[in-house]
Amino acid sequence: MSARFDLGTRPHLGYTGSVLDRAAERRHDAAAMAALAADPRARTFAIAGELVCLHKGEPFNDPTFTFAQAAALASGPDRIREQVFLGRNGDAALFGVAIDPDAAEPLKSRGDLLVTDLRSLATGALVAPEHLPPLAEAKSLLGWHRRHRFCSNCGAPTRLVQAGWRRDCAACGAEHFPRTDPVVIMLAIHGERCLLGRQSRFAKGMWSCLAGFVEPGETIEDAVRRETLEEAGIVCGRVAYFASQPWPFPMSLMIGCHAEAVTTELKVDRSELEDARWFARDEVAAMVLRRHPDGLTATHPFAIAHHIIRAWLEADQGLF
Numbered sequence: 666m667s668a669r670f671d672l673g674t675r676p677h678l679g680y681t682g683s684v685l686d687r688a689a690e691r692r693h694d695a696a697a698m699a700a701l702a703a704d705p706r707a708r709t710f711a712i713a714g715e716l717v718c719l720h721k722g723e724p725f726n727d728p729t730f731t732f733a734q735a736a737a738l739a740s741g742p743d744r745i746r747e748q749v750f751l752g753r754n755g756d757a758a759l760f761g762v763a764i765d766p767d768a769a770e771p772l773k774s775r776g777d778l779l780v781t782d783l784r785s786l787a788t789g790a791l792v793a794p795e796h797l798p799p800l801a802e803a804k805s806l807l808g809w810h811r812r813h814r815f816c817s818n819c820g821a822p823t824r825l826v827q828a829g830w831r832r833d834c835a836a837c838g839a840e841h842f843p844r845t846d847p848v849v850i851m852l853a854i855h856g857e858r859c860l861l862g863r864q865s866r867f868a869k870g871m872w873s874c875l876a877g878f879v880e881p882g883e884t885i886e887d888a889v890r891r892e893t894l895e896e897a898g899i900v901c902g903r904v905a906y907f908a909s910q911p912w913p914f915p916m917s918l919m920i921g922c923h924a925e926a927v928t929t930e931l932k933v934d935r936s937e938l939e940d941a942r943w944f945a946r947d948e949v950a951a952m953v954l955r956r957h958p959d960g961l962t963a964t965h966p967f968a969i970a971h972h973i974i975r976a977w978l979e980a981d982q983g984l985f
């Protein structure tokens with residue numbers, strides 16, 4: 666393998682590094698939860714579907730609200746759809762509340778507020794970095810509630826319990842827990858080249874790792890091999906885990922891997938990808954550093970694909 670590339674300081678991986686104590690042992694204690702919420706130090710995020718509400722500020726916008734402020738955003742306390750406990754940051758409890766997306770629309774025109782999506786908050790560094798992991802937690806959890814108002818076992822309405830970490834069905838007794846959808850995202854490597862793909866929705870010139878959902882009854886390694894074969898026609902052998910990233914769109918966990926390709930002839934599934942091709946290490950380094958002569962780039966540094974690619978470029982010995 667060729668010499669390690671020096672790509673400079675490693676960027677932070679978005680939505681990771683939460684400083685919150687989730688205090689899961691307190692969730693069942695309704696009186697303790699009510700006391701935490703009533704504490705004047707308590708704060709909440711206000712999530713409206715795909716949108717997050719923030720106080721405008723410099724250099725960062727502030728996504729935290731008192732409960733009274735959040736209720737006002739929602740047009741009244743009875744308009745808050747769900748309230749969930751995210752954890753404690755020191756002595757202050759942090760919650761998330763769901764407000765109706767329709768109620769958030771008029772807020773966009775208010776001069777003191779910013780109403781935008783979580784991806785823009787991360788890519789644009791619009792909030793202090795420590796807010797991103799609990800915002801991802803809040804959006805994923807509230808997104809799950811929004812999609813699970815009825816029992817998947819019997820169809821009856823369910824109700825939120827355990828400070829938002831379970832929904833119970835009174836009709837059949839089923840307990841439903843918030844789900845996270847595992848997605849494998851991988852860089853297939855063959856010698857000094859790696860396989861990148863692009864979807865038509867990507868920004869012009871941007872290439873990334875291939876990715877896909879893990880299926881029931883499948884290992885992470887098998888999902889990596891299956892997705893790479895399905896999308897690009899490439900057979901992979903050894904698979905090495907790299908790192909993971911919460912991905913709150915709507916509630917996934919990206920599981921980053923490197924995979925050793927044992928074939929090279931591409932057969933691209935055009936229903937999944939606009940294109941896929943092999944890239945040499947020095948070309949990929951130019952993409953990561955945004956110095957590619959044709960303007961090609963690798964994924965934004967807040968996304969795990971960037972880090973998976975970078976780890977391959979920086980590796981001074983084999984990854985497997």
Ligand SMILES: [Zn+2]
Binds near residue numbers: 838
């Ligand atoms: Zn039920």
